[in-house]
Amino acid sequence: MLLEVKGINTYRGPAHILHGVSISVDKDEVVALVGRNGAGRTTIIESVTGLLPVRSGQILFRDEEITSLPPHRRAKRGIGYAPENSGIFPELTVAENLMISRWLAQKTERGAAGDGNTEARAFTVFPEVRQLVDRQGQNLSGGQKKMVAIARAMALAPYLLILDEAFEGLAPAVVKRFREAVMTIKAMGISLLIAESNLVSAATMADRLYVVDRGEIVFHGKPQQALADDQVMRTLRG
């Protein structure tokens, strides 16, 4: 297993958000976390990236315990992350946004392999980003920000790429473009963990999916099974 999350409990301030959540992502796999707003998807992701500390439970990445590592150490081990709001540094240029990941990638096993130019791979996924390198983060459109965020996470040379609501607020045509990108990334040997509120959309990409509701995993299986499961549909609708 590439990523194994075992029975984690996570709090936001005083609020107990995750109740014993377990998920896993295997090598060369696209896994989706589906759930409505506020169901706990982002909390799971932030627990994996280390942005939120977990109270109990275990997180293993490439068979090593990372449960209490700070976020930057997890990133160095190969966890790439593009958050819901894309997290582009507004006063940095796109080139600078990408640089940060590239430098760090040079220190990782995976990044050092090959020519070390991890950006190049990011550009093969989103050639558009190449045209944007001189723009400041704050001058990008929402869609562009999302592209740069994914490219930036790619530049880290990750084993696992985590995308939180990567397609939210995008025009349908652009969404299509992003779905293709996911497939390209998968083909490069990078696993993906994708948080989505839209089951159908998730089902088109994911090899496996988890349905999250009220901080618990309420379903786990193939996308087709989910679509066929009446209980899941009810949960997701409300």
Next chain:
Amino acid sequence: MKPDPNTPRNRSLLRLAAAMAPILLLLILLPTFVETYQIQLVTYGLIAAIAALGFNLLLGYTGLLSFGHSAYFGIGAYTVAFVVQHLGPHSMEFYILIGIPVVAIVSALFGYICVRHTRIFFGILTLAISQVVYSLVLKLYWVTGGSDGLRVPRPALLLGLLNFSGPRAFQQFITSYYYYVLAIFVVCVVLMWVVVHSPFGKALQAIRDNEVRARFLGLSIRRFRWISFLVSGTFTGLAGILWVPLNGLTTPDVLYWTFSGEIVFSALLGGFRNFTGPIVGGIVFTYLKTYAVATTEYWQLLLGVVLVTLVLVLPTGIVGGLSMLGLRLSKGRS
């Protein structure tokens, strides 16, 4: 159990009185068993408590950190000094009568400007304005006495009923003035208690907790902050007014930003999330500084270390820490 809408759930006023009674009794009896010096020190402490109480209406209840409250304390003090110099009667009531409107007007003016901002910008703005006042007082030597300050002789109390002269005048004055300040202190505590428990006070806390929602209750945020500033400045100014006769003179020291720092320190020391916190903080800080200065030539170092340690280990201040301890003890018992 259905609550009775006609009785307040905690009989709040009575509870306040019950809590205050033993302390008040102790304070009233204090001069019979401690020396003049201690009485004087407690008087200073009570005055500091009034200043911190006023300050905390802004910090604790409105969520605005003022780093310039020295201005209102100092303006109160200087107003008395000017009254002494230019107007007639050496009467404490007269000082208060003139002083309070002056500090209220100044607080209203500065407050109007300052509440346009919040958070750190509010803090910086209050600081800058207090420094303007400080530098003017320092520089306008011919009016303010510059760094020498202005002297304020002992006033008569209670409309001239109490005058102080003769060999033991100082001791007599201190004891009388102690009761005088104590009475005003009690009035201030009750007033402030009413303010924070009034609809207005609740609105301030609402604004502190959640500005957006408060706006969607139809509250005009800036106006509430402004009035809070005004009340806060006036309380602190009153402390300045009361402080001058005790000290005998006022100097620009009480306008300098480090004095604002001491007011903030007092409130946080006691705990700014409690009504009683700043009161305790004001008194404790008075003692802390007095004895630090007395104990060692390196009193600043001592004070600094105490401050940093306190902030590290008692994040909710003395009162916060005590009530937490009390809670833990009572939980442990049950």
Next chain:
Amino acid sequence: MEKTTPSVNRRAFLNTLGVTVGGTGLIGAGLVGGSQLLKAAQDPAKGRVPDTPFKTGHMTFLTGAGAVLGEPSIKGHTMAAEEINAQGGLLGKRKIETITADEAAGTDACVKEVRRMKLDAKIDMFTGVISSGTSPAVGPVAEELGLLTILTDGCTDFLFDKAIPNPKYVFRITNIQSSDGITAAIGVAQTWPHVRKIAHIHPDYAYGRNAYEHFTLALERLVPGTEIVSESWPKLFTTDFTAHITKIMSAQPDLLVASVWGGDYVAFYKQALRYGLFDKMKVASTIAFGVAPHAIGKDHPEGVLAGVHSNYYFTYPGGDRWPLNKSFVQRYFKRWNEYPNFQSEGAYMALYLLKSAIERANKLTGGWPEDEAIISQLEGIGIDAPSGYLYMRPDHQAYKDAVTGFSKNLPGYEFASWDPARIITIPIRNITAPLGWPKPGTTHNESTAAANWIKTTWPKVVG
């Protein structure tokens, strides 16, 4: 008034003021003998004297920029206490114990501290105080507490002019502040009578204002027809004077008058030196050498009128002419590995003055004298001090010769000191309002009694 001011010849007037140059003066000194201060009282104390410690409270700048003057003060006090205690203490019995208080805690904290010392720590006597802002604050407090006090500085006229016009418990042994400006003016008149254009730089607080006013008043009489071409009022504890210096130089004065002191003066002269200010004009200062002597560098320019607050400089009275000073300086150096300044001498003498008064009172009454008895002995007491002869006026303000000098690098010192041939002394009684002169707010509204006295009695010189 101005029209009727009589005019006299300057040389003659300076003579009538008793100005002497070269340190041959030493007016009114006692017998030139051994160091009398150190001698134990000739006779044993009369009556029963308790052996409880005698507690003094000494307040001075322990922290902040003023500590440069506070450290010598505490050292002088400590040395005197050690010496007296080595002889068994006051009247051979009562050892002197000292508690200190930091004047830098703020004027307001000082008021609290004096009260604490008296009421809580139960001191028998209060000494010290440097700032002119502190003495009028704590003086009235000491009076209301009935606390025997000998202020060793805090020299403002305001203290006895206004704050406590009729002191009972408070004495002061430093020369009064107005004498600083006047002494400097006399030094200027004596040395550079031809200056016309004058620039001023003074710290922006009471001391600087007072120095400016009295210097100007006195110089008006001594050197009529001068003109003030520039004024600078840096905040106290300023360290960057470059803009002030350039402003002064741009006014092209003949003379700069400065009352900047302590660390400020060190910063000032170092900057002024490199800007060539000292080459372009004469410089007269009221208190340049008032800091600890070693705080002034070898690089200090020569020929500057470098005042010491009209009080004391360790090289004067020099050599063997006044062994009291020689031995004081030696002992001080041995004890602290540095030379004393006027604060050291003042704090040192305060305890000896007290000792002397107590011994005299003991002779009269026996036993440990009451405060009242000590006070009546202090009033009008005369005593030999390292600085010369010290006389306590019955109104509690001490008299000692005002002294100032010109900077010069002498062999043997790591710092600039005074040219021994050009030390100026003036009997203080000739430059300050006499005993009983109307105080401000009575028959006149001048800022000080001294100012009124000069305006009323000094002639205007010609030639």
Next chain:
Amino acid sequence: MALLKTVNLRKQFGETRACDGVNFVVNKGEFLSLVGSNGAGKTTLVNLISAHLQPDSGQILFDDRDITFTTVTDRIKAGIVRSFQIVNLFDGLSVFDNVALSIFSRDGKAVQMAALADHDYDVRREAIEVLGEFGLTNKIEVPAGGLAQGERKLLDVAVAYALRPRLLFLDEPTSGVSTHEKAQIMDTVSSVVRRGMVTAVVIEHDMDVVFRYSDRIVMMHEGSFLADGTPDEIRANKGVASILLGAPLAS
């Protein structure tokens, strides 16, 4: 009888058209649901109507009066009140104070400084009554920060309701609570609102809830209205169902 009308309301964030020429009508006395997927523009629409945001263009009419450029306070005075998607309470104040404050504010008593809030018996009675309606009677002394999620949701609505609105917007009053709590909350809210004859607009995801409680349902997608009708009409609309489940429009 239209209580509220928007005319061609537009609001754009960057390239996202959150409100793309919306013509929204709310009739007096109805319980209306606003549905649509995440990012469809529902919250933006409520923000515009409550003056939390300024529209780029278009008009808002309330009682046939143009209120497009009035302030938050004006709209509250007129009777437009809202709750928030993420619970927005005064956590440091008690449950009682949270509601009482609404009443003080509504009655213009919030500026009173010399009276104890707890001793205003009119307000007290009313606050306790409102809390009773929302089933929070037993919690009145608890600080709002110490309530369970479901109770917080109810209190959030109660705080808005205590302002006695004419038009009440509830932004996801049941998000983040368990299914059985959800029904409870909606039962309470809808009965209180209907009893109080308040016109209400609810943003809601849960279609079961929407179908059960609404008089009318309006569906938004990508900044504009996709469907508008009674629960039965919407249920019958195939496009709506597929949108809600996330399928692209075309399919």
Next chain:
Amino acid sequence: MAFLTIQILNSLLYASVLFLIAAGLSLIFGVMRIINLAHGSLYAVGAYVTAWLVGRGIALGLPSGWLFLLLPFGALSVALIGIVIEPLLLRPFYRRAEEYQLLVTFGLIQILEDSIRLIWGGTPLSADALMDALPIIHVGGLLYPAYNLVVIGIGVVAALALWVAIYHTKFGVMLRATSQDRRMASALGLNVGLVYVMAFGIGCFMAGLGGAIVVPTQAAVLGMGIDALVIAFVVVVIGGLGSLKGALVGALVVSFVRTAGIQFFPELELAVLYLIAALVLLVRPTGLFGTA
């Protein structure tokens, strides 16, 4: 004309030192959102260490040219103190309300001021041997110490170096990224703790450098830090907290206004500075170049 030139140079001299202090203060705020009230005291430590080292150097007979090598040590020692202080005293407070951070640095002022006195005593320390190692130059018949030009030069170089460091180096990108979005930076693999220590260290270094270069022209005296802090504060308030450009412009504004004040309206010099600060705050609370 010569006087004008000198006054301009004086202003630049003052601006140069002010910039160093204010830029450090601003940098620390920009990255860590902390207003370090002890910043002035750190500047004083820089002055004291340098003066003390120079004194030692002279005692050991170092040739005067070599003494210049001691300047960086004054600054480095302050950076070292900063590197110790940040994780030990400040880090526990990042999660708490900003009042507490202010209070801790307020306590730190008192600790540092008294520590200076404990170590070096009350007598001013001088380092003017450095000043005398350089010639005095003539400016239109007036004298001007070449060392002051060095100070101005160091100010300019420091400003440039800081600009390059922040906008054109790897570390600068990391610094800016951290200041803009701490969480995202750490999720991308930046060791935010390390960036904080380094930012604080650099900020302290700037303050220390200010102290180090100013001490030969003046003297190290007790209390110099408190005064410096207040003025530096005025600078960043005018220029904008967290903005490098703001620190530069603010330092220039304050210096020139102060010089003009001394020359033309000595009575109001100080009040005018605070008044300008208050006015800027009113119109633009974030200062001329700051962002919220």
